[in-house]
Amino acid sequence: MLRTERKLKFLFVSLGIIVLIPFLFPGDPYTQRYTHRLQAPSRAHLFGTDEFGRDMIARVFQGMRVSLLVSFFSCSVALVLGSIFGMFVLFSSVRLQWILRFIPTMIMAFPPILLALCLVSLWIPGVLTLGITLTIVFIPVFIQLVDNEGNMLMGNTYINAAKTFGISRFSLVSWHLLPALRIPLLAQWSSVMLIAIQIEAALSFIGLGVQPPVASWGTLLLYSRRYFIQAPWIAIMPAASLCVVSLLFFMLTRLLGKGIRLT
Amino acid sequence: MRRTVYFCFSFVVLFICLVAAKSVDQQKFVFAISGNPDTLDPYASSGILTFQVTRSIYDTLVEPDQVGNILPALAYRWEVSDDGLSWKFFLRDNVYFHHGKKFSAQDVQASIQRILDKSVASPNADSFSVIKKVETRGSLQVIFHLKYVYVPFLAVLASGWAAILPKDLIQKKHNFATQPIGTGPFQFQEWIKNRYILLQRFSNYWGHHSGIYELQFAILSDPTLQVASLLTGNIQGIDMLVEPEVSRVRESQEAYVYKSLSGLVLVIAMNTRVYPFDSLLFRQAVNAAIDKEKVLDLAYGGGVRVQTFMDANNPYSIKLPVRQYNPRWARTVFRKFKLKKTIYIKAPRNFDSHHVRAAQMYQEMLRQAGLPVKIELLDWTRWLSEVYRRHDFDMTVIGHAGKLDPARRLLHYGTGKSYVGWVNKEFVKLTHQAERVSDIVVRKKLYAQALRIIGEGLPFIYIGTPHRYIGLSNDIKGFRMNSQLETFDFRYVTY
Numbered sequence: 001m002l003r004t005e006r007k008l009k010f011l012f013v014s015l016g017i018i019v020l021i022p023f024l025f026p027g028d029p030y031t032q033r034y035t036h037r038l039q040a041p042s043r044a045h046l047f048g049t050d051e052f053g054r055d056m057i058a059r060v061f062q063g064m065r066v067s068l069l070v071s072f073f074s075c076s077v078a079l080v081l082g083s084i085f086g087m088f089v090l091f092s093s094v095r096l097q098w099i100l101r102f103i104p105t106m107i108m109a110f111p112p113i114l115l116a117l118c119l120v121s122l123w124i125p126g127v128l129t130l131g132i133t134l135t136i137v138f139i140p141v142f143i144q145l146v147d148n149e150g151n152m153l154m155g156n157t158y159i160n161a162a163k164t165f166g167i168s169r170f171s172l173v174s175w176h177l178l179p180a181l182r183i184p185l186l187a188q189w190s191s192v193m194l195i196a197i198q199i200e201a202a203l204s205f206i207g208l209g210v211q212p213p214v215a216s217w218g219t220l221l222l223y224s225r226r227y228f229i230q231a232p233w234i235a236i237m238p239a240a241s242l243c244v245v246s247l248l249f250f251m252l253t254r255l256l257g258k259g260i261r262l263t
Numbered sequence: 264m265r266r267t268v269y270f271c272f273s274f275v276v277l278f279i280c281l282v283a284a285k286s287v288d289q290q291k292f293v294f295a296i297s298g299n300p301d302t303l304d305p306y307a308s309s310g311i312l313t314f315q316v317t318r319s320i321y322d323t324l325v326e327p328d329q330v331g332n333i334l335p336a337l338a339y340r341w342e343v344s345d346d347g348l349s350w351k352f353f354l355r356d357n358v359y360f361h362h363g364k365k366f367s368a369q370d371v372q373a374s375i376q377r378i379l380d381k382s383v384a385s386p387n388a389d390s391f392s393v394i395k396k397v398e399t400r401g402s403l404q405v406i407f408h409l410k411y412v413y414v415p416f417l418a419v420l421a422s423g424w425a426a427i428l429p430k431d432l433i434q435k436k437h438n439f440a441t442q443p444i445g446t447g448p449f450q451f452q453e454w455i456k457n458r459y460i461l462l463q464r465f466s467n468y469w470g471h472h473s474g475i476y477e478l479q480f481a482i483l484s485d486p487t488l489q490v491a492s493l494l495t496g497n498i499q500g501i502d503m504l505v506e507p508e509v510s511r512v513r514e515s516q517e518a519y520v521y522k523s524l525s526g527l528v529l530v531i532a533m534n535t536r537v538y539p540f541d542s543l544l545f546r547q548a549v550n551a552a553i554d555k556e557k558v559l560d561l562a563y564g565g566g567v568r569v570q571t572f573m574d575a576n577n578p579y580s581i582k583l584p585v586r587q588y589n590p591r592w593a594r595t596v597f598r599k600f601k602l603k604k605t606i607y608i609k610a611p612r613n614f615d616s617h618h619v620r621a622a623q624m625y626q627e628m629l630r631q632a633g634l635p636v637k638i639e640l641l642d643w644t645r646w647l648s649e650v651y652r653r654h655d656f657d658m659t660v661i662g663h664a665g666k667l668d669p670a671r672r673l674l675h676y677g678t679g680k681s682y683v684g685w686v687n688k689e690f691v692k693l694t695h696q697a698e699r700v701s702d703i704v705v706r707k708k709l710y711a712q713a714l715r716i717i718g719e720g721l722p723f724i725y726i727g728t729p730h731r732y733i734g735l736s737n738d739i740k741g742f743r744m745n746s747q748l749e750t751f752d753f754r755y756v757t758y
Contacts (some may be wrong), residue, residue, distance in 0.1 A: 032555055032627045052561075052623065124639065131421055207612055213623050226487050230507050 008255050010018055015248045022065045025059025029215055038231040048233040050223070060237050063215040064245070070127060070216075071196035074134035078188050081135070082142020083181075089143060090150040101147065105142030112137050116199050120208045129211045130200060136197070138192050145180060145188050153180055187256035194249040201242060217242045290476035292661075292756060293737070294500040295483040295492065298611075299456055305426040305440040306385040307495045310647060311664045311749050314423035315502070316460055316480055318750040321362075321426030324352055324371065325417060327667055331747045333421050336470075337366065337446065339406075347412040347701065354403045359467040359654045360429045361450035368399035373430035375407075387424040389674060412699045414706070415668035422667060423750060448754045449478050449755040457482055463677050474741070474757030484612075493518050493734050500742070501734035502751075505564040505617050512734045525731035525748040526665020529563060530723035531625060534656050536684035539600050546721040548596035549658075551589040552632035553625060559727040562621035566729035567635030569716030572663070572672065575728040576746060579669045581711045583718045590632040597634045605637055609650055610660045612640040618660045621726075625660065651682050662729070665747040669710050676717060685722035 033053035041048045047056035089100045107115065118134040153159060159176055167175075197217070203209035204218025212219055219236050223234035300313040305321055308314075328338040335341075338352035358366035375397050378385050393416065396408040409416065419425060426445060437444070443451045449462035460480040464473055481498055483489045490508045494517050504512060504520065512518050532624040533540040533549065538549065540546060559566050567575035570583035610622040622638050629636050632709040636658070641649060650656045666672040677690035690713050697709035718725070731749075735742055741755035 030627060030630065032624065034561065037561075051620075052627070207640060211640060212619065213626060213638065226507060228487075229511075 004255055004258050007253075008176060011248060011252050011255060014244075015252065018248065019064075019068055022061035022068075025061060026065075027061060029054060029057060029058040029062040030213055038227065040231070041233055047237040048231065050231075050234050053229060056212075056234060056237055059215045059220060060241055063217050063220045063238055064241060066127065066210055066214060066216040067197055067200050067218075067242075067246070070131050070200055070210075071134065071193050074131045075138060075189055075192045075196050078135045078138035078192065079142050079185060082139045083146050083178070083185065084140065086143040086146025086150065087177070089147045090154070091169060097148055104143045107137075107140040108144070112195055113199055114200060116203060117208070120203055124202075125208050125211055127210055127214070130203060133203075134196050134199060138196065140187070141188060141192060145184060149181055149184055150177055153177060183256065187253060190256055191253040194246055194253060197242070197246060197249065288643040290474070291479065292475040292477070292500070292753065292758065293459075293479045293498040294502065294751070294753075295481045295489045295498050296502045297484045299481075299482055300460075301644050301647050302440040303451070303454070303460075304445040305424050305443075306383050306387070307440060308424075309386045309651070310643070312643065314664075314748065314750050317426060317443065317445075318423055318447075318748075319449040319462055319753055320443045320447045320451055321356075321423075322424070322447050322616050323425050323427065324354075325421045327421050327747060329743055329745055329752075331667055331745070333667070334457075336421075337371075337427055340416075348409050350409070350416060352405050352407075354405065355469055356403060358446050358469045360446050361444045361465055362429065362432070364429050364431060366427070366429075366446050367402035368405040369402065370430045371405045372397045372399055372429055373433045374426070374428045376429065377433050378424070383564040385424070387422075387619050390419045390422075390671060394598075403657050412701070414698060414701050415670040418666070418668035418671065422671065423748060429547075433564040448473055450721070452477075471754045473754045475561060475753060478753055492735065495738060496736065499736040499739055501548050504734050505562075505616075505620075505734040505748070508734070509564060509732045512732075516737075518734055518736050521735055521742060521744075523731050523733075523744065523746050524567065524576050525662075525729055526576055526745075526749055527728055527731075528569060528572055528574050528665075528723075529559070529566075529662045529726040529729060530572075530660075531726070532650075532656075532659045532661060532683050532723050533721075534654060534658070534682075534684060535686075535722055536654065537657060538601060538604075540657065544596060544601075545600060545719065546724075547586075548593040548632075549629070549634070550586055550721055551596075552593035552634065553628050553724055553726075554588045555724070555726045558621050558624050559729065561727075562624055563617050563729040564732060566727045569725050569726040571714040571715055571725060572676070572723060573669065574665050577665065577669070579707060579710045581713070581714050583715060590628070593632040593634075597632060598679070606634070606657045607637050607639045608658045608660060609639050609641055609646065609656045611643050611646040617729075618662075622660045625658075641705055654682050654684060664749040667747050670694065673710075673713060673717070676722070681722075683722040685717075685720060687716055687720055690716045690720070 031054065036049050036053035039045055039049040044148060045055050045057065047060055050056055050059065089097055092100060115139050116133050119136060120129055123129040162172060162176055201218040202207055202218060204216045205222045209218050210216040220238035221235060227234050279329055295605040297317060298311060298312055300316050300719065301310050302308050303317055305317045322337050324336060324338040325333050328334055337355055337358060339355050342351045350754060353520040360366060375391060375394060377383055378388055378391050393409050393411065394407055395410045397696050398406040398408065400406065422582055428439060429444060432444060441454060448468045450465045452461040452463050456459045459482060461468050462474050462478040486508050489501045490511050491645055493501055493512065494515050509520055512520050533546055535541055559568065569575050569580065569582065570585060573580040608625060610618045612619065619640060626636050626638055650659050673694050674686060677687040679686040693709050693713040697713065700706050700709065738758050739756060741757050743752040743755055745752065746752065
């Protein structure tokens, strides 16, 4: 348990540092300097420059900021809304429950990337569309989690005791159910963040996500592929940062999962 | 003994079959284009991709050669009356449509009626409104009676939108958009959207028979994939290359670059119907904020700068004083306007390698001059409907394909009907006058005045005429293109 906690702390610190750096050092991702086109990494440009002479480190940091912010907000909104709807399902009548449970199951029958692709093609591509799409894709995940885990908790003695003392539904949710669900919800949020980052990158890569000149992991990789032989750093830097952040979220999900088993 | 003979005979037959199969396979020419045409009905489109494909399916009465001279095609000879109001065309005998019907003067008559039919809503119908009557004499003579003298008439008939369709299918309301049938060198086989358009050599073609059996237009918008496919032999041609792909093909052993000056005029089109683009001062400021030389070199791979709405290759092209790149002055103008609305640059996504790149450069140049704008990428069909037909845009990035006669390129501009909405009565008057003058010197003078007006009126920011780089496999010989119409001629291609 102690080892897991130590690892978790270490992971949170590393994730925090990696996530904060792009926000602390924003740089200028837009200014085009045509005399500095396709320069290799150097002191002046740590990650080199792209086809328009834009500083790649500023572009990669902007890409990280955009991708992480879109994923963070959409997953967090999905968590809040999913928890509210999940609780509503939990306290509904049996007949209504049957219908309400069917909707998230039906949505989840589609692979997340496919569903996101369908939704994003309905609106004008951009950051907002991407955020709304990811939120819609992930709400059912949290509804199911809250509903399933909540159902299991409802059978516990302390919940029954609280009910016997006539505790209100609101107090039951806020004092007993939500505290008990915080670790599974956090683990689910972390796993969904990982998927959201990947989906954002994939959609932007096919041109349906963030629009140029705003950088995101997907757009950076999209526009780097033509220069892969001539200037490989344009592709390697965003790809490496995407791998590191994804790996950290993957490890966080695993450790939080371990935490659930231990508790 | 007999068994051995049978065995040897079967072996030889199998070998011949394999060799034959291999040679048929080798006659397949796969040519990559950057997007789907919006339609294959030549009367229903103004899109360059449509005409690049339909050029191989349909024929016209006359056709342009590589440099724009007009040559006989379905008509082998023509005569013009002294007053210039009657054009008599003598048609070729033994010309067949792909569905087997013989071509006749009645098909020409029915085709012209279809173009002018309002239900077809041809964007090019105006070019034919000069026709008063189409008269047929037997099955091999057709006479066009014009309302007034119209000098570019032959150029109109040579353009892709004057293709001749079969009368019987026109009467049956055949869907030419997806099932095109003409008299061209290739007949349509299959169109799988976003993948390919497959054509097959037409054995009854009246003209030069192509050395290729199957012609496939592969829809590949990704330049990296295009070049990789060319170098690995999966495709044999690419419609348009820009850097860094041009260098990659040049350095390779498997392919070469066919270079020509295109007939395009690259522009930033502005919707002069909407604020603030209705102001000439604002458009001048946008013009001053753009470093056109840089855009032409970096986004389009170089070319020749132009100052007005005519490609550099065109004999009617004129030179106007160069408007200097002056972002400082642009900034002071933009400040005066105190804009609150967000301005969008709409760019067609499938021309990823050049227009999207140019859009990013424009956006940054305008930002530096104090005008923040956003980019919106659209599919080609959506671009055509939103920008070109519904005029729902602020600014857009596009290249206008060349035309055989300046009358056609300048048609509708100045009237307020064109997609940029620009109005100028003097310009309209001059272009109308020029259409009716056959003296080349007077015509040139009139068009020079008109081009000066549209150059100074700035419904567009004129970037230039780019070079066109076409990637071709080393085996391909005899590839031709008409740079005025930006169309490809595959009839003389051999392996």
